Amino acid sequence: MNARSPLYGAELAILVVAAGRGSRVGAGRPKQYRPLAGRTMLAHNLSALLRAAPHALIAPVIHADDIELYRESVASLGAQAQNLRAPIFGGATRQESVRAGLEALDLDRNKRPKIVLIHDAARIFASDKLICRAILAAKAHGAAIPGVVVTDTIKEIADDDFIARTPPRARLRAVQTPQAFDFDLILAAHRKAAAAGANELTDDAAIAEWVGHRVHVFEGDAGNMKITSAEDVVAAEARLIRDLQDxxxxxxxxxxxxxxxxxxxxxxxxxxxxxxxxxxxxxxxxSHAITDALLGALADGDIGSHFPPSDPQWRGAASKIFLAAAAAKVRERGGMIAHIDATLVCERPKVGPHREAIRASIAAIIDVPLDRVAVKATTSERLGFTGRGEGIASIAIATIRLPL
Known part of the structure; x- marks a missing residue:
């Protein structure tokens, strides 16, 4: 039995908790919408779950202010996104967000699950095997969480910062997500905790424990890291890029x-x-030259085959539409844009005064860091049509990375 089995089509839901602000990674957009190797953190998370459990109902729980960021993220999933439930709006805390997700699933009477996995958006490396273990543990025990062996000695300290106790390391586990539950069990536990005002429980296992359920700990995955700090973001992106070897x-x-x-x-x-x-x-x-460069790297035709000039809908259209679409095709293939190097050939206008603004515009359109876009300009020494000031030519090279 594995997590890909159609057996779970009507039984399994996965709540992805993505309503937090993630301030510890630094200023900017919430961390789940930060780009990592060509996709947002949330898109990587959802893609892994869709791959591991393609028949599950996957339900993202997001902040109401983030709906546009969410739509941009799932757009990079292409056809995979069709298997996602419409996003659920979460609350002020993780506990409130999870309960909102559970209540929404409870209202889907035709799709009400028997088992629910509750997963953090900040864990993007959940493997197929881990998802399978979570499903089996939930079926066997009703409440189960993944844990990994602690290799460091842990000290409990007193108020005066002196050691109060050294718990035996062999019995300690570092807990991860997805946490796995019988749906009715965890929904009832969340409702009871909310009614009693028990709103400072740190995870869903603690909520199940608070109402008296025993929680089984199954084997976690050391690679299932949680992205919390700016350093974690760097490490996660490096790991993702290593997997893009084409x-x-x-x-x-x-x-x-x-x-x-x-x-x-x-x-x-x-x-x-x-x-x-x-x-x-x-x-x-x-933009036309860069669009063709990206499509060429994908071996996916050219700008004219995707946006034919014979089609009146493209008359006068903003070319950033074409450029964004080509970038989206790279992400739909699970890839990233590594670099753009483009050159304009013209006598006029002078490109230099506008170069940095042009770079910033391109980087925003294709959603890459500014240092991945180079724009240069040259003349043709007054030779040819550009030298006579009759027009402009552009040459572009795009480097992309795709999974093998």
Missing amino acids: IRTGQGYDVHAFGPGDHIWLGGLKVPHDHGLVGHSDADVL
């Missing part, structure tokens, strides 16, 4: 002629100029 490059080239206008678009940035560029869309020559 390194590919693609090149793109585009050219557009000058025409009437008072600005041009370069990398999604509006640049003032005494002419415009002529094209079916907004003629963003730089």
Whole structure:
């Protein structure tokens, strides 16, 4: 028996608790929406669960303020996202968020589970084997949690910071998620704790214990790390990148002629100029070249095959749409954009004053750090159509990493 069995289709739900703020990783968006190797932390988490338990009902519990961030995250999952339940809005604490998720599942009468796994969004490395062990433990014991052997000696200290007790290490376990329960058991426990005002219990096992249930500890996974600090983010991304061993490059080239206008678009940035560029869309020559480079690295056609100029819906369209779509295709393949190197060839306008803003615009469109985007400019020494000031050419190289 394994976690992929269709047996669990009507029996198993996985709550992914993703409503926290994650302030310990530093300023910025909540940590579950921070990018890691091309996807957000939450997207990596959901992808692992969808792979391990494709027949389960996977229900994310998010903060109400994060709905747009959530949608952006799941968009990178492609077709996998169809297997997710609509997100549930959590509460002010983890305990409240879990109970909100359980109550929402209880209302889904046609999909009400027999077993529920409760998993933290900050643990993105849950393996298929760990999910399988959790399911089996829940079926066997009703309440079960994964634990790993503690290798350090643990000291309990008193108020004066002197050692009060040294618990025997052989009986200690570091607890992880997913924690696994009979659905009725843990829902009733959460309701009872909430009614009694017991709102400082640190995990779902503690809630089950508080109402008198014994909780089994099954074998955890040392690789199932929790991302808490900025250092953890760095370590997790390095681990993800190591798994993306199919390194590919693609090149793109585009050219557009000058025409009437008072600005041009370069990398999604509006640049003032005494002419415009002529094209079916907004003629963003730089975005077009980068889009083709990304599609080339994926061996997935070119910009014209995905957004044909014969289709009127793309007339005058913002080229950042094409660029974002190409970046999304990389993420749908479970990959990341490692680097973009693009060159503009023109006599005018002068690109230098706009270079950093163009880089920032491209980085935002494809959702990568700024230091993964290079933009250069050169002239053709007054040779050819660019040298005569008739238009602009752009060349781009994209490096991506995909799983083997």
